[in-house]
Amino acid sequence: MAVGKEIRVKIASVQNTQKITRAMEMVATSKMRKAQERMRAARPYAAKMRNVVAHIAAAHSEYRHPFLYAREVKRVGVIVISTDRGLCGGLNSNLFRMLVQQMRKWQAANVEFDVCTIGRKGAQFFQRVGGRVLGQVSRIGDQPHIEQLIGTVKIMLDAFLDGQIDELYIASNDFVNSMTQRPELEQLVPLTTTGEDTLSHHWDYIYEPESKDVMDELLSRYIESLVYQRVVENIACEQAARMVAMKSASDNAGKLIKELQLIYNKARQAAITQELAEIVGGAAAV
């Protein structure tokens, strides 16, 4: 029967789309689980690092590292972590919206800003809207390694040490749970004082080879580990957001198919009724 060919074709195409979104949902679910594990695995290092840095802040060292002291703010740096791929709901645009609001505030306070991007979406965003982008890295994949981040982080830390920027922030998504992700802006440098001075008696480490070398290295590792953790967390957010987005896409496709099926059936019945009426009409005329 020739009735409703277009509708049948449409139904088939929506069904295909639904298959794809279903598959993507399942892939995202399993990837999210892995990303969460990675997030958990990275925690001990960051926690230990934080302890050591708190000790350093409490120790009475003769060398005062610039990362530990705030100065007047004329220019700030932001490391923006975004996803490489799309189809993950409003994850990136929520982050950018928060960032733009913050940038307005900075602009109002006459504070300029530099950006480093991690992830392709962030790079594309700043390509469109402009801004001084000092460094970028993209295609970090699902299993990021710290090597991939060293460059971008070092650009910003060098800029801080040179006095080009006076504060360094990191913008990324916070993994609250698999349904909720929250964009967040966190200050990295100068380090916000972590430890209340519990060990108040005068003590210091034995440094080998020298306090400056050791502290330089330790603090840049610390920042790197924080950035790494944020990147891993952002990947978990990406997968969670994609999972939710794909689930609702599959549901919507289901609804659409139902509606189309209804329209198709109605059209078919109408055609049959009409044909019968024509036959009956024809027979009566004879």
Next chain:
Amino acid sequence: MHTIHVDIVSAEREIFSGDAEAVFAPAILGEVGILPGHAAMLTRLGPGEVRVTLPGGEHQAFFVSGGMLEVQPKVVTVLSDTAVRAHDLDEAAVLKAKQAAEETLKDRSGKVDLAKAQAELAELAAQLQTIQRLRRRGG
């Protein structure tokens, strides 16, 4: 028997955590042995083996390619590197990130066009709202 708590971690995972009688680590100025009650110390590690003597005399060894060692009287923390680090390599990484940025940003000014950014985000939000409205009506 005195013991000291040892944690060996790398940025990507936890490697070892537990009590030990002694720890030997390849510090940059030569190998150090640490027993319980050692003075607070902070040092860089070179590539080599971190050996842990467990209570009871058993040994465990872990390879590190570098990192940091923190000693507090009761706790030893080894922050091991996962990447091979050297000044030149770090500089190369910096250069790569800079080049990547320059390539994508070649053809536009350094000024952020916040108005444009906001307009674009507003458009996205409007799109989302429309979709939601359509969905409510359809469903």
